[in-house]
Structure formats: structure tokens, C-alpha cells
Amino acid sequence: MRTTDSMTNILAITKREFFGYFGSAVAYVFIVIFLMLLGFFTFYISNFFEMGQADLQGFFQWHPWIFLFLIPAVAMRLWAEERRMGTIELILTFPITVWEAILGKFLAAWAFIGIALALTFPLVITAAYLGNPDLGAIFCSYVGSFLMAGAFLSVGIMTSSFTRSQVVSFIIAIVICLFFILAGFPPVIKALSGWSPAWLVDLVSYLSFLTHFMSIERGVLDLRDIVYYVSVIAFMLFINGVVIQNRRTA
Amino acid sequence: MIEIRNLAKKFGTKTAVDDVSFKVEKGEILGFLGPNAAGKSTTMRMITGFIPPTSGTAVIGGHDILTESIPARRKIGYLPENAPVYPDMTVFDYLAFCAEIRGFRGGKRSRAVEETLEKCFLTDVKRQTINTLSKGFRQRVCFAQAILHDPEYLILDEPTDGLDPNQKHEVRLMIKEMAARKAIILSTHILDEMDAVCTRAIIISRGRIVADDAPANLKTRSNLHGAVSLTLQGGDPEAFVAKAARIDGVASAKILEKEDDAAKVRIFPKAPDAALLNTILVALSESDCRASDVFVEQGRLDEVFRRITS
Incomplete structure (x- = not known):
């Protein structure tokens, strides 16, 4: 009984947030920019056609960097807007728990990003038409990209709960996400391994979104990578809940 | 509950x-x-x-x-x-x-x-x-x-x-x-x-x-509760107020404002539920003033509010 109640509460929040994206221009602007940027990087920077290879490596490698800027923009309104408008007072006095509200919001934004990601399908068709790509690896990369998007999003929704200003939330989210990317960025790893012990290098790179994404991208959906992303998401959402429950005012 | x-x-x-x-x-x-x-x-x-x-x-x-x-x-x-x-x-x-x-x-x-x-x-x-x-x-x-x-x-x-x-x-x-x-x-x-x-x-x-x-x-906690307010036309309001102040049960009487011919007078009782109106009206008919307005105050919430919150 209690769990079905929870499910319906989460679903109600998710529905509202999800259609909220499409109710305003945000959704369309986001999707257009997302697709244009990805297209630009894939075709002009990675030279998708000239590579002569029917894989999507040159496509997926840009995802972390585009997510870095776009996902905090999707997430920034989730709590900050509620706080600014005072509607947080309604949502937190409804007969639902903080966790249901957080999960509902998170799932809505995640589903939205999932749709944007799914809209990149013409590229898969192109690759399949031109050559013989490893569809299994492409599928894995999509799953990895989606999981990574969830991790970015969980950071964004957490920073959104800190403040009533969307801009502040956006900037803090970018800084935190940048850290999570750079920790696994090869130049950083190289610089680090010059002077620090191997275990520290491993630890830092293990913390990175990038390391795990690259490992999934190779076509292996390792349970450890999935566990990593799920725990990052759970941790960020937990902080979000603590912040919301301990705020002093609206 | x-x-x-x-x-x-x-x-x-x-x-x-x-x-x-x-x-x-x-x-x-x-x-x-x-x-x-x-x-x-x-x-x-x-x-x-x-x-x-x-x-x-x-x-x-x-x-x-x-x-x-x-x-x-x-x-x-x-x-x-x-x-x-x-x-x-x-x-x-x-x-x-x-x-x-x-x-x-x-x-x-x-x-x-x-x-x-x-x-x-x-x-x-x-x-x-x-x-x-x-x-x-x-x-x-x-x-x-x-x-x-x-x-x-x-x-x-x-x-x-x-x-x-x-x-x-x-x-x-x-x-x-x-x-x-x-x-x-x-x-x-x-x-x-x-x-x-x-x-x-x-x-x-x-x-x-x-x-x-x-x-x-x-x-009823208001100071005004039970007070009688009158608007007087003509005559000598000062004399009326002096007389009213001597009525049994009246705590004080004063002229609130005076303008040309008209004067606003308020008479405060000693106890809020004293029935003063009759005696005041008798005193009024004996004076040379005419009343255009007589009103028994119920007390005002704003006054009570100000008194207990400030």
C-alpha cells in the first residue's frame, strides 16, 4: 500500500515537471542546442565522415563536455524556482515525503534528457548505412551516456536546492561537474601521476565520470561502472534531501 | 481538533x-x-x-x-x-x-x-x-x-x-x-x-x-468601551462638559475637537457597563447645546491591538 502510494506520488510530480519542460520554450531550446552542438562536434571537430570508420566514438566522446554545460541548465530550475516562487511551501506541505518529491523531479529531468539523447538516432542510422558498426557497443555507449547524464543531473538538482537563484545553481553545478570530469581527463591524470602515489591517481580517476564512461564506451557494460553512477546519483539526491529538510525558510 | x-x-x-x-x-x-x-x-x-x-x-x-x-x-x-x-x-x-x-x-x-x-x-x-x-x-x-x-x-x-x-x-x-x-x-x-x-x-x-x-x-478591553460620544451644535459645549463630568459614574468628559459651531465630546464612564446614556441625555436637554449625533462606543479592536502589542 505504502509503496504504491509512493509510486503514484512520484509519478504525479514527475508528470508535472516533465510537461513543465515542454510547457515553456526551455525544452525545445535545449533539444535544438543539444543536437546542434553534438552535430557540430561530431562532424566538424571529429570529422565523422573523413575518419572512414563506422563507429560513433567521435560522437560519444563529446557527451561529457556538452552535458557539462547543458545539464546544469536543465536541472537549475528544479528547486531554485520552487524556492523563488514560494511554491516549495506547497510541495513540502502536501502529503508526500521529501524523497518522493526529489525522485519525481529527478526522474522527470532524466526522462527529458533521455528523449534528447534518443533524438540523436539518425546518427546511428547513418553509421549503419555507411558501414557495419558494432551495434552492441553503440547501445552500451547510449546506456553509459544516459547513466552519466543522470550523474550530472543529480549534481545539478542538488545545487539547485542550495539557492533560490537559478544562475548560482547553474554555476556551482558546472564547477562540481567539471571536477568530476577533469579527475579522469588524461592530461590531468598524467600531471598527477608525475608526483603522487599510484593509489591516489587511481582513486582520483576512479571518482571521475569520464573514466567510467570511457570504460562503458568500449562496449562492456561492467556492473562496477553502473554501481558507480547509481551511487553518485544516490549520494547527490541524499544531500539534496538533507538540504531541503534543513532549510530554515523558503 | x-x-x-x-x-x-x-x-x-x-x-x-x-x-x-x-x-x-x-x-x-x-x-x-x-x-x-x-x-x-x-x-x-x-x-x-x-x-x-x-x-x-x-x-x-x-x-x-x-x-x-x-x-x-x-x-x-x-x-x-x-x-x-x-x-x-x-x-x-x-x-x-x-x-x-x-x-x-x-x-x-x-x-x-x-x-x-x-x-x-x-x-x-x-x-x-x-x-x-x-x-x-x-x-x-x-x-x-x-x-x-x-x-x-x-x-x-x-x-x-x-x-x-x-x-x-x-x-x-x-x-x-x-x-x-x-x-x-x-x-x-x-x-x-x-x-x-x-x-x-x-x-x-x-x-x-x-x-x-x-x-x-x-x-470590551478597549478604553473606549462604553464611552458616549456626542457631536454638539451651538450653545456652550464647555459648560456641558463640566456638567457631564460631575454626573455620578462618569470618570471624565472632554472635548475632542471644536470647529466653528460644532464640538465633538466624549464622556468616559468609570465602569464600562454603567448605563450612563439616560443621565447624559437629561443633562444635554438641560444645556443649551443641541446634539446632532450620539453614539455609545463598542470599543475598538485597533486600539486594543495597539495597547497589547506595543
């Missing part, structure tokens, strides 16, 4: 609400009155579970808001200060969302929404986006959200704030109409509203309850 037990809230070292206790039964409309920053909104936010109290608790229909928060919140309808609503939703979608959160499904949900739209006179605007509506309508939309699930307990934080006199009247009518079946707490700093709507008034100041009584009883 809503029972507030020793509720207190501290923000850092500042005490916003200090040991507030009271009970509200069904059928009562409790007016929560106080100057700005007296702790009205903070108290209401604690009762509705929005912010946790530093100590004490509120029990709503047998459910403690701290330990059984969800069942307690199910029984409450809450209109927060400034009536927050989601501006980019239509009125209908917004209420449908609230209904879903409140556990209404399918046909029940649309019926609950339609009924509430009708009750709050919102049927005409139900397809409009909320940000195209005026302040009065938004207030009503948020009010609609509070009564949608026909809650046993209504907590309304300044329900008429920012409305024009007609809209205020409408909201008051709605509140009065529902009062018989519900316990209602409403906060306000408008004293007329108190008089017009509430069956009981609690005045709080600096986080403490300083008065808890029916509005009519509160008025």
Missing part, C-alpha cells in the same frame, strides 16, 4: 515563536492576529509541517505533525502567504496536479477539480495559464488548492491580502460557508476582517500569545 502544544521556534539566537499553545475545535474560525514579524507565519508553517519546530508540536486530528507527518498533512488544507502557484500551468492542470497528489484518480479527480472550480468561481478561467491571471484570481486558485480535498482543517495565511474589497468579501463568504464543518485558522493584520469572520481571536506579539478571546470580548 488542532492542538498546538508549547510550540517554539528559534532562528539562531532570535526567538520567533515562544511557547505557543492553543486548541481549535471544529466550527471555530480562529483569527490569528499580530503585527508584522510577530510569528504568525512561522507558527502556521510549523503547524503545516513546512518547518520543524525547535520544541513543542502540533497535533492535527490525532496525528502528530512531527511523528505522523503524512496522515496529519492529509487532513490539512493550506494557503501559504502570498498564495504561491505554478505560473506556467493552466488553472485546470494545476488543480488536477494537486488532486493527484491528494490521492484523487480518474473520474474522481476531474469531479473534485470541477467542483472546486465552481466553488471558487474559477470555471471561466480554467483553461487560462495562471500567469495571465490577476492577483485576485491567483489568490483564489491557491485557495481552491487548499479546499480541493475538503480538508477537516484549514490553515490560511493572510487569505485576503492584496485583494480588492469585493474579492475580500467573496473570500470571507467562502470561509464562513465552510466553517460549520471545519476548524479554520486564519492569520490577518486587518482588524475588520477579524470582526467580520472570526469566532475567536488570538493576538500574538513577539512570538507570544497576548490575548485569546472572542472579538466582541476583546473590544
